[in-house]
Amino acid sequence: MAPEDYAKVSALSLPVSLIVAQASSDTVEFSDGRGQALPLDQVALRAIGRLPLSSGGKAHLAQLAKLWQSKLDADAPAEIPLEMVDTADSRAKVLEWLVAELTKAQQQGAQRSTRFMRELGLLRQQHEEIQASFQNLEQFVYRHGPQHRKLETTLSPVAGQLPITLRNGSRLVERLPGSSVGLSDIAIQIANETPPAEGVLNVSLQSPDTSETLAIWQVPAARLTQGWLRFSLDRALGPDTISLTLSLSYQGTETIRLASAVQHPEPRFHPDLDGQPVETLPALQIWRWIAGARAPVPANAVIQVGGKNRLRRVERDSLATAINLETLHDTLPMFQSGDALLVHVLPDLTACGVLAGLALPGMRQVFASILTRHPEAPPVEYQLALLPQDQRPHLPGRLPAFDPALASGWIRLQPEEEGQAHVLPPGPLDGPHDIYLMTRLPQGHSSNHYGWSTFSNICLQF
Numbered sequence: 001m002a003p004e005d006y007a008k009v010s011a012l013s014l015p016v017s018l019i020v021a022q023a024s025s026d027t028v029e030f031s032d033g034r035g036q037a038l039p040l041d042q043v044a045l046r047a048i049g050r051l052p053l054s055s056g057g058k059a060h061l062a063q064l065a066k067l068w069q070s071k072l073d074a075d076a077p078a079e080i081p082l083e084m085v086d087t088a089d090s091r092a093k094v095l096e097w098l099v100a101e102l103t104k105a106q107q108q109g110a111q112r113s114t115r116f117m118r119e120l121g122l123l124r125q126q127h128e129e130i131q132a133s134f135q136n137l138e139q140f141v142y143r144h145g146p147q148h149r150k151l152e153t154t155l156s157p158v159a160g161q162l163p164i165t166l167r168n169g170s171r172l173v174e175r176l177p178g179s180s181v182g183l184s185d186i187a188i189q190i191a192n193e194t195p196p197a198e199g200v201l202n203v204s205l206q207s208p209d210t211s212e213t214l215a216i217w218q219v220p221a222a223r224l225t226q227g228w229l230r231f232s233l234d235r236a237l238g239p240d241t242i243s244l245t246l247s248l249s250y251q252g253t254e255t256i257r258l259a260s261a262v263q264h265p266e267p268r269f270h271p272d273l274d275g276q277p278v279e280t281l282p283a284l285q286i287w288r289w290i291a292g293a294r295a296p297v298p299a300n301a302v303i304q305v306g307g308k309n310r311l312r313r314v315e316r317d318s319l320a321t322a323i324n325l326e327t328l329h330d331t332l333p334m335f336q337s338g339d340a341l342l343v344h345v346l347p348d349l350t351a352c353g354v355l356a357g358l359a360l361p362g363m364r365q366v367f368a369s370i371l372t373r374h375p376e377a378p379p380v381e382y383q384l385a386l387l388p389q390d391q392r393p394h395l396p397g398r399l400p401a402f403d404p405a406l407a408s409g410w411i412r413l414q415p416e417e418e419g420q421a422h423v424l425p426p427g428p429l430d431g432p433h434d435i436y437l438m439t440r441l442p443q444g445h446s447s448n449h450y451g452w453s454t455f456s457n458i459c460l461q462f
Contacts, residue, residue: 002057155261174271185287199252322353340456359433384421
């Protein structure tokens with residue numbers, strides 16, 4: 001209403017709040033009956049109609065309608081006809097108009113709500129379809145793509161630094177360096193020359209910001225051998241940055257020694273060992289992957305408790321450790337591309353590489369891509385096999401006899417023909433097994449020139 005009509009409108013005692021509009025040439029100011037200023041966005045939500053009680057007020061509100069259109073790009077609230085309020089029963093007429101307008105607004109609101117719920121349902125359906133498509137794409141890449149978690153940070157052991165010793169009941173808590181975004185794996189280095197006879201190492205990843213435990217790993221004493229011990233998450237951590245701490249507690253006989261890295265000058269980064277600060281940081285490695293996504297777990301990593309990730313991939317650093325059965329001392333070379341192991345076919349013997357102990361208990365399947373990478377190579381036969389770790393030959397060049405249920409059989413491939421070798425044991429493995437990668441020439445062939453026979457993309461299903 002216009003300021004000059006306020007007294008008359010108040011006298012009608014209408015059951016609605018009154019808003020006074022004061023318009024100038026280029027602005028409009030609104031206030032309630034007490035003179036309290038009201039912002040335009042509030043008025044736009046609350047206004048029902050314009051009520052003029054005089055010719056001056058009508059002109060004033062007409063000017064307001066033009067400014068409303070220019071400011072909000074919407075029609076101004078409807079105007080109560082002047083002749084309606086110019087009668088003896090003006091209050092009844094105004095109330096009748098208000099009821100009609102409120103009923104119409106309620107009907108329009110119900111229609112909008114119905115339309116909104118329908119569109120929300122369609123949006124939810126489209127979102128679920130997009131999620132399903134993304135999961136299918138992720139599953140395809142997960143199973144077939146050459147993806148590897150990326151090593152980002154390494155705090156290498158420093159010669160001469162005393163190791164950090166965990167005794168029975170000891171607990172070490174350290175703050176992890178760097179961002180949490182995309183963190184997928186953590187590794188510590190065990191300094192023990194021989195593992196303890198009995199015991200278990202419990203490891204947990206926690207966030208002090210959310211008081212949440214993000215992952216738990218349990219490592220039996222037999223796996224606490226000298227070298228890096230890697231812990232993998234099912235999925236990389238999400239895109240939200242949080243603080244992270246790594247907690248290690250040991251219960252068992254003897255002691256566990258952790259290799260030490262650099263000394264940190266800031267006390268807030270000092271690890272806490274049984275309530276006492278330690279100036280040296282444990283040797284540490286951190287891997288990252290796409291935030292919130294998953295990649296196959298490395299074959300030699302420890303899987304988190306309750307993890308659903310059942311596919312492990314033999315990564316390049318593990319593939320490069322394949323023992324040459326011909327010498328039992330040397331390792332086989334990687335192919336020049338760096339993504340495959342070269343088990344070069346021999347003219348009169350079976351060439352064989354051994355991946356020591358990578359087929360861990362519980363494994364149900366192992367498969368590998370096989371390919372001879374030269375167009376002028378001879379045909380090559382490939383075989384993939386498993387053998388219990390304690391049955392590994394002690395004499396160089398001696399090929400063991402394999403259980404047919406733990407071997408793929410010989411697969412003949414032509415040059416540059418892609419193939420796969422599969423081994424499906426009759427049941428989950430009950431102990432660690434070596435993986436044997438073998439090549440030979442078929443009968444009737446004697447030349448191994450350009451016999452660049454390779455194994456790659458070796459995966460283990462648990």
